Amino acid sequence: MEFVKTADGSKTLFHEQIGEHYHSKHGAQQESIHVFLNTGLRYWLEKNVAKNASILEIGFGTGLNFLLTADYCAKNLIGLNYVGIEAFPLSNELVSQSEYNQYISEDIWKDFLLNYTEALNSKIKLTDNIHLEIAHQKVMEFNSLEQFDVIYFDAFAEIHQPEMWTPETLAHVTQFLKPNGVFVTYAITGNLKRAMKALGFSIEKAPGAPGKREMLRATKL
Numbered sequence: 001m002e003f004v005k006t007a008d009g010s011k012t013l014f015h016e017q018i019g020e021h022y023h024s025k026h027g028a029q030q031e032s033i034h035v036f037l038n039t040g041l042r043y044w045l046e047k048n049v050a051k052n053a054s055i056l057e058i059g060f061g062t063g064l065n066f067l068l069t070a071d072y073c074a075k076n077l078i079g080l081n082y083v084g085i086e087a088f089p090l091s092n093e094l095v096s097q098s099e100y101n102q103y104i105s106e107d108i109w110k111d112f113l114l115n116y117t118e119a120l121n122s123k124i125k126l127t128d129n130i131h132l133e134i135a136h137q138k139v140m141e142f143n144s145l146e147q148f149d150v151i152y153f154d155a156f157a158e159i160h161q162p163e164m165w166t167p168e169t170l171a172h173v174t175q176f177l178k179p180n181g182v183f184v185t186y187a188i189t190g191n192l193k194r195a196m197k198a199l200g201f202s203i204e205k206a207p208g209a210p211g212k213r214e215m216l217r218a219t220k221l
């Protein structure tokens with residue numbers, strides 16, 4: 001795989017077999033900031049007046065969501081515990097070609113590349129306030145004693161990977177969310193809304209990232 005440019009100048013990968021990009025082609029960085037950082041984490045931090053947050057991401061991929069989140073947390077003195085689930089981790093070499101260093105501090109970028117391979121085996125301390133673990137597993141095999149404040153659900157689209165969006169998969173991942181925890185994803189469909197409601201979530205349509213009218217934010221009651 002090779003990185004290609006999206007409309008905001010930031011890069012993404014194209015997955016040939018799946019037939020989809022890892023991020024929105026309207027702007028990878030824009031999408032990540034809007035959907036996950038702003039509509040997910042920052043919303044939860046404001047609601048809970050919190051100084052620490054734990055995040056579970058489904059589909060860690062290039063690490064863009066983690067990097068922008070870690071950078072925000074470092075700059076705002078927020079403690080971050082981040083677990084990304086990834087069935088098919090990218091090589092360290094490919095990850096280092098994203099050029100995402102231009103959106104974050106030099107330290108976060110350096111520490112990320114230095115610890116990426118190790119994070120695939122165990123939880124690592126990136127800085128005093130930032131911990132990262134990449135669970136090298138398929139989502140349905142993931143298990144944890146931890147409970148999280150925010151879920152970043154960043155699977156490939158339902159049309160390409162329907163098994164990631166079934167009520168069973170959504171029930172599996174949301175069991176790791178704390179009460180009042182927030183689940184965000186870039187998409188919103190009737191099936192997704194029904195499944196999340198059935199799981200006892202309060203659901204909201206939030207404005208979508210450029211190129212998408214709406215996205216889903218769901219709060220665990």
Ligand SMILES: C[S@@+](CC[C@H](N)C(=O)[O-])C[C@H]1O[C@@H](n2cnc3c(N)ncnc32)[C@H](O)[C@@H]1O
Pocket residue numbers: 021022023058059060061062063064065066085086087088089137138139140154155156
């Ligand atoms: C849309 S991409 C994620 C993009 C990523 N968040 C980023 O910032 O680069 C979807 C990711 O889900 C991963 N994936 C596919 N099937 C999976 C499964 N069954 N369990 C866990 N991860 C899976 C893919 O390998 C890919 O990295």
